[in-house]
Amino acid sequence: MxxxxxxxxxxxxxxxxxxxxxxxxxxxxxxxxxxxxxxxxxxxxxxxxxxxxxxxxxxxxxxxxxxxxxxxxxxxxxxxxxxxxxxxxxxxxxxxxxxxxxxxxxxxxxxxxxxxxxxxxxxxxxxxxxxxxxxxxxxxxxxxxxxxxxxxxxxxxxxxxxxxxxxxxxxxxxxxxxxxxxxxxxxxxxxxxxxxxxxxxxxxxxxxxxxxxxxxxxxxxxxxxxxxxxxxxxxxxxxxxxxxxxxxxxxxxxxxxxxxxxxxxxxxxxxxxxxxxxxxxxxxxxxxxxxxxxxxVRSADDLKITPERSYMKAALVVESNNQVVLDALTSMQGFIPSYLNETQVFGMGLGVDANKLGPALSSIWSNMLEPSYTCAPLVEMQAGIQEANPAALGMFTGMAQGVKGVAFGVQDFSISMDTAEPKLNSLEGIISLSAEEPAVLFNMAKAFAPPLAQIQLPSDGSPIDLSTIIPLPAELDIKPMLALKGKHLVVYNGAKGEATANQLAAETIESNGLLNFSVDYKKMLQPLLPVLAMAGDPEVTEQLDALKNIDMRVKMDIHLNAQGILVESEADIKAPSK
Structure with a gap:
């Protein structure tokens, strides 16, 4: 049955x-x-x-x-x-x-x-x-x-x-x-x-x-x-x-x-x-x-539970004995900036070495086609893989030559309710592109974005005010700054965004991860609750009462180690204020 x-x-x-x-x-x-x-x-x-x-x-x-x-x-x-x-x-x-x-x-x-x-x-x-x-x-x-x-x-x-x-x-x-x-x-x-x-x-x-x-x-x-x-x-x-x-x-x-x-x-x-x-x-x-x-879990320090706070860090490993695939995945790991390890309202980073992406996927593709299967479903699977030749990635990786990763982080934001419509009152954040030659990539991007054509990016890290070049909606009360910080092309806003950009300038790019994600639910939800409450829906209002009590931060990292694909997750939860 x-x-x-x-x-x-x-x-x-x-x-x-x-x-x-x-x-x-x-x-x-x-x-x-x-x-x-x-x-x-x-x-x-x-x-x-x-x-x-x-x-x-x-x-x-x-x-x-x-x-x-x-x-x-x-x-x-x-x-x-x-x-x-x-x-x-x-x-x-x-x-x-x-x-x-x-x-x-x-x-x-x-x-x-x-x-x-x-x-x-x-x-x-x-x-x-x-x-x-x-x-x-x-x-x-x-x-x-x-x-x-x-x-x-x-x-x-x-x-x-x-x-x-x-x-x-x-x-x-x-x-x-x-x-x-x-x-x-x-x-x-x-x-x-x-x-x-x-x-x-x-x-x-x-x-x-x-x-x-x-x-x-x-x-x-x-x-x-x-x-x-x-x-x-x-x-x-x-x-x-x-x-x-x-x-x-x-x-x-x-x-x-x-x-x-x-x-x-x-x-x-x-x-x-x-x-x-x-x-x-x-x-x-x-x-x-x-x-x-x-x-x-790997340490007693990864588990700290009291009536006031619960902190937990766990590791999950997808074990692999396929050294060819494991080496390929490891080679395509890129760079995750250190600012994502700090407290963020919301942050995400994708670490991919564009120079190694094509060869890594080709190696995995070849490895999956190497066995001569006789099991019917596996024969059918191989036929589908045969058609998905990763060679087409060559054009993309050529345009992204030297890229090691992209990331963004929001350190703080606020929303004003003083007008008829909610308005973004402040934003502290950064977007970063890490590469071997970020200035070269920026000059290449000018061909696809005419408003950027007039920009001459200073090599000394001096910022350029993008709001004077690219029109922004009035509701967005922000002044994004573009700068070259060492091996990183950044767009930031606010004092915290600027401090993060200056900190990033000293970081060398290295292969340290595939994916990073973090969110602070309290910092994210508190500015949004008044906006959500404007709906006036009784059910929504009831749910908001529960959301007000959430004081939780979560984080996830994905990278490779000798045993396989490693996923590390953290949760830091504090008791609701009384």
């Missing part, structure tokens, strides 16, 4: 990204080791091995939720279907509880310090977390049952009790159930379907241990050592396991469940074209070159 596969995949994908952490070991406690119940062939895993300060985290990050969005409730509740009303009640309970930290913890029976594990038994997602109040767990579900009339079925595995909520049950014997259980301070959520066996369910409910467990396999320790993660939390997605599930009938537990589900659904033939020895070998080789996506 396709719905089973889709539901399992959606729930699993939604939980893969969950990761919270604190310094510690890999949690091999002699009293209880949750990873002893995780199958070694689980294609996803996210677990924390030391208690996470949930109460402090909620105190610093929970923004006031005055009301649940009406459209969400209407969508869930616009039906006489008890199942829909059951979900609507759960959503209502969540938003009601989220009005305060104490209410949230009490409603769901959550401790001040918590451990959580997310993994998969085949395509059965398993979410396990610590609970201090068992009755709090059941009370939320009991209320949803009372509100909707949708009831659970009480079942047992030996003496172990659990609840099953049946959301689908067909005459063909297909069924889909959400299963909830509690034991020894741990709540467990999973699914039960016609595609898994009773032993799979027992494994998902931690009533039996797998023959080969994640604990015994040493996978987590190897990830920790390879990527320099501390042992408090680790996450991964196993690309090789997913490919095995797609290309074999019973190569792992996920493959067996997919096979059974699709056979009952009558759609088993849909995988016939890749479930061949050729595809198994050739797709397996591709997966071996890109085996996993892993995530973790």
């Amino acid at each position: 396709r719905k089973v596969i889709i539901a399992g995949a959606v729930i699993a994908a939604g939980t893969v990204g969950y990761m919270v952490s604190q310094q510690g070991d890999l949690g091999s406690s002699s009293e209880y080791s949750p990873i002893a119940y995780v199958p070694a062939d689980s294609v996803i895993f996210s677990g924390q091995f030391e208690p996470f300060p949930l109460k402090d985290y909620l105190s610093s990050t929970m923004f006031a939720q005055t009301n649940m969005p009406d459209d969400l409730l209407e969508e869930l509740d616009d039906s006489d279907d008890p199942k829909q009303r059951f979900l609507a009640s759960l959503v209502t309970s969540y938003f009601t509880a989220a009005r305060s930290v104490e209410s949230f913890q009490t409603t769901f029976g959550l401790p001040d310090q918590i451990k959580t594990f997310v993994y998969a038994v085949g395509f059965m997602p398993v979410v396990r977390y610590q609970v201090t109040d068992e009755q709090g767990l059941w009370a939320v579900l009991d209320k949803a049952e009372l509100d909707s009339g949708f009831k659970h079925e009480a079942r047992t595995l030996g003496e172990f009790k659990y609840r099953a909520y049946t959301f689908d049950d067909t005459e063909k014997g297909e069924f889909f159930e959400v299963v909830v259980a509690y034991e020894n301070g741990w709540a467990t959520w999973t699914i039960n379907t016609h595609a898994n066996t009773p032993s799979d369910l027992a494994l998902a409910l931690a009533q039996t241990k797998p023959e080969a467990s994640l604990e015994a396999a040493g996978v987590l320790e190897s990830i920790q050592k390879k990527h320099g993660f501390i042992g408090s939390t680790l996450s991964y997605v196993d690309h090789k396991g997913i490919v095995t599930a797609l290309t074999t009938a019973e190569g792992n537990r996920l493959a067996a469940m997919l096979t059974k589900a699709m056979e009952m659904d009558g759609s088993a033939a849909e995988l016939d074209d890749i479930r061949t020895p050729e595809c198994q070998a050739e797709m397996g080789a591709i997966a071996a070159n890109w085996p996993r996506t892993v995530a973790g």
